[in-house]
Amino acid sequence: MKKTLKILNQIAVDVEILDNPYNFQIKDLFLFAARNNKKRAFLFVSKLLGKHIPVDPKRALLTGKLLGFLINEKVENREENRGRGYKTELIAKALSEDKYIHKAFNYAEDNLMEMNIPTLFIGFAETATALGNSVFSQFKGDNIYYIHTTRDEIHEYTSVFNFEEEHSHATSHFCYPLKNDILSEYKRIVLVDDEITTGKTALNLIRAINNKFKNKEYVVVSILDWRRKEHVEEYKKLENELGVVIKEVSLLDGEAICDSPSIDGLEIFYENEKIKEEYKLRTLAKNHKFSFGKSRNLTRKLTTGESVTHKYIDLTGRFGITEKDLTEIDSYACDVVKQLGVLDKKLIVLGTEEFMYIPMLIASKIEGAKYQSTTRSPIYASSSEEYGVKHAARFKSPFDKGVTNYIYNVGSGMYNEVLFITEREIGEESKEELIKLFYSLGIFKINFIYF
Numbered sequence: 001m002k003k004t005l006k007i008l009n010q011i012a013v014d015v016e017i018l019d020n021p022y023n024f025q026i027k028d029l030f031l032f033a034a035r036n037n038k039k040r041a042f043l044f045v046s047k048l049l050g051k052h053i054p055v056d057p058k059r060a061l062l063t064g065k066l067l068g069f070l071i072n073e074k075v076e077n078r079e080e081n082r083g084r085g086y087k088t089e090l091i092a093k094a095l096s097e098d099k100y101i102h103k104a105f106n107y108a109e110d111n112l113m114e115m116n117i118p119t120l121f122i123g124f125a126e127t128a129t130a131l132g133n134s135v136f137s138q139f140k141g142d143n144i145y146y147i148h149t150t151r152d153e154i155h156e157y158t159s160v161f162n163f164e165e166e167h168s169h170a171t172s173h174f175c176y177p178l179k180n181d182i183l184s185e186y187k188r189i190v191l192v193d194d195e196i197t198t199g200k201t202a203l204n205l206i207r208a209i210n211n212k213f214k215n216k217e218y219v220v221v222s223i224l225d226w227r228r229k230e231h232v233e234e235y236k237k238l239e240n241e242l243g244v245v246i247k248e249v250s251l252l253d254g255e256a257i258c259d260s261p262s263i264d265g266l267e268i269f270y271e272n273e274k275i276k277e278e279y280k281l282r283t284l285a286k287n288h289k290f291s292f293g294k295s296r297n298l299t300r301k302l303t304t305g306e307s308v309t310h311k312y313i314d315l316t317g318r319f320g321i322t323e324k325d326l327t328e329i330d331s332y333a334c335d336v337v338k339q340l341g342v343l344d345k346k347l348i349v350l351g352t353e354e355f356m357y358i359p360m361l362i363a364s365k366i367e368g369a370k371y372q373s374t375t376r377s378p379i380y381a382s383s384s385e386e387y388g389v390k391h392a393a394r395f396k397s398p399f400d401k402g403v404t405n406y407i408y409n410v411g412s413g414m415y416n417e418v419l420f421i422t423e424r425e426i427g428e429e430s431k432e433e434l435i436k437l438f439y440s441l442g443i444f445k446i447n448f449i450y451f
Contacts, residue, residue, distance in 0.1 A: 038262050
């Protein structure tokens with residue numbers, strides 16, 4: 001059954017659900033928003049990812065874990081996996097009902113699975129870096145590995161593949177594994193993105209990998225799969241052309257068609273546009289530096305063209321991690337929370353851009369905390385009912401002043417305290433800008449967390 005959904009009475013999206021095995025309600029998975037992008041006028045605003053809407057961090061982690069169970073069900077063919085009766089319905093319920101989250105999370109942690117062939121998981125920057133890591137975390141064994149692509153262009157390393165994300169606001173992807181021969185070592189490659197519209201991003205990556213490494217099996221994984229029939233045919237054509245196998249796994253399949261142009265000239269009210277000087281008297285900002293394993297100083301090319309040296313943590317997933325690394329990451333996250341001590345019950349934890357998984361994991365260990373990440377994506381905000389972005393705030397990226405970052409759906413008075421978690425320490429000018437921003441949102445207790 002087709003439905004036409006309106007966005008701000010200017011953009012029409014025709015939606016048809018074709019496969020929904022867990023009978024999700026659309027409103028449980030996503031909302032719509034208009035965005036400032038000539039290539040695509042709208043955005044699916046996920047209620048699971050922790051990117052544009054604050055979420056229970058365990059719900060975000062469970063989203064990846066449920067996809068992991070589906071990979072096992074649809075891709076793995078091992079005899080011992082048949083008839084095990086994994087309780088995926090429990091995890092699906094947890095994605096829409098809070099009362100199931102704790103039980104579902106414990107169940108997933110107690111039922112990690114193994115791959116029957118060496119498998120490389122790749123998460124797509126920026127939005128799916130944590131999702132990819134969460135999918136990976138549902139598996140165990142020495143024959144699996146996780147890495148996510150990055151927007152950062154790093155001078156010291158050569159990217160093992162480059163590809164473009166055509167509809168995105170920031171299109172270039174790079175990949176810098178520290179492990180040698182990462183692509184030749186793994187027979188199966190699992191590509192994880194939050195949603196697929198045309199599927200071109202995955203196809204571009206498959207082509208890029210196949211140029212150097214033939215005869216791989218690919219699994220394209222997403223929360224939402226909106227490919228139309230002609231896009232599905234493109235996958236079949238590529239299979240025949242390259243002689244590869246491509247399988248798809250998602251929580252919901254359908255078609256979403258939008259012929260409306262982007263909205264021009266719509267003004268956005270940013271919550272932090274006007275700040276009173278009294279913020280200096282009312283805010284309490286603290287700096288917290290923690291250890292998170294090994295790190296390295298690398299030279300990054302900024303959008304301005306200049307080069308700077310930045311500290312990068314080895315365990316983020318940007319350079320590749322193993323299952324054993326997940327245990328180390330979890331231990332560090334526990335230490336951070338223990339050292340922070342008592343926090344306000346109305347707490348929000350913020351990751352930054354593609355640095356999502358570690359902050360999400362930290363948030364998952366704080367009772368009652370909400371989690372989301374900053375984003376580069378420019379989205380229109382509106383108070384319209386059932387619109388996906390009600391509040392917007394913006395600031396300059398602490399690590400690349402040519403990039404604007406946004407925080408969505410955090411309104412005045414919603415939270416009392418914030419953990420703003422970055423991979424490395426930020427400068428005083430950026431801290432001052434963020435202190436003003438949080439003050440405008442009624443958040444007077446501010447913690448800058450870095451490693």
